[in-house]
Amino acid sequence: MNPKLQSDQILKLAGLAPVIPVLVVHDPETAEPLARALVDGGLPVLEVTLRTPAALDVISRMARIPGAHVGAGTVLTPDDLHRAQDAGAGFAVSPGATDRLIRAAEDAALPLLPGAVTASEIMRAADHGYRMLKFFPAEAAGGARALKSLASPLPHVSFCPTGGIGAANAPDYLALPNVRCVGGSWIVPDRDLAQGNWDGIRALAQAAAGLARG
Ligand code: 3PG
Numbered sequence: 001m002n003p004k005l006q007s008d009q010i011l012k013l014a015g016l017a018p019v020i021p022v023l024v025v026h027d028p029e030t031a032e033p034l035a036r037a038l039v040d041g042g043l044p045v046l047e048v049t050l051r052t053p054a055a056l057d058v059i060s061r062m063a064r065i066p067g068a069h070v071g072a073g074t075v076l077t078p079d080d081l082h083r084a085q086d087a088g089a090g091f092a093v094s095p096g097a098t099d100r101l102i103r104a105a106e107d108a109a110l111p112l113l114p115g116a117v118t119a120s121e122i123m124r125a126a127d128h129g130y131r132m133l134k135f136f137p138a139e140a141a142g143g144a145r146a147l148k149s150l151a152s153p154l155p156h157v158s159f160c161p162t163g164g165i166g167a168a169n170a171p172d173y174l175a176l177p178n179v180r181c182v183g184g185s186w187i188v189p190d191r192d193l194a195q196g197n198w199d200g201i202r203a204l205a206q207a208a209a210g211l212a213r214g
Contacts, residue, residue, distance in 0.1 A: 016069065078100055134159070138162055
């Protein structure tokens with residue numbers, strides 16, 4: 001799919017909720033109750049990072065949950081992208097963008113949200129046709145102030161910032177005109193996931209789903 005269409009599809013997903021939970025899941029048995037808690041809480045777009053051996057299994061299981069839009073995160077190589085697609089991922093997220101990954105995404109059926117931080121990285125991705133990018137690691141790379149500065153010379157590009165974002169600073173990002181949604185792991189604390197505290201996770205999702213966008 002060409003990068004413009006990829007971004008169109010990612011923008012549509014970003015419109016479904018202000019926050020995309022970034023998930024690191026070790027136990028495939030938790031996939032279903034976790035996805036249900038998040039979707040019930042109002043966060044239907046889920047990013048399962050390819051950082052655990054269980055990740056592809058988790059994607060397959062979550063993709064079967066009604067109302068869930070499940071993507072793969074931490075997609076670094078064409079092989080990651082293909083494995084994510086085969087597992088049933090509906091989209092892919094990368095912390096960066098390489099020529100190899102962009103070429104693979106053009107041949108793939110699922111849209112990619114590539115990462116970019118500097119003006120040159122953003123311009124390069126935009127040259128390919130991408131209009132929606134991940135801004136990672138958001139806080140370490142200058143946070144909402146940096147994104148605000150980038151909006152002025154690069155108003156045609158929108159972002160999903162992630163990295164260091166939580167309930168306290170998410171509103172600063174969501175108020176910006178070039179931010180469509182934010183991503184983060186705060187909605188699923190390790191402890192709640194380990195203890196199967198689905199009510200607690202649903203409550204955090206509800207709070208995140210209620211965040212206003214600018
Ligand atoms: C990501 O991959 O987007 C980040 O690991 C999420 O960052 P966070 O854990 O600081 O929310």
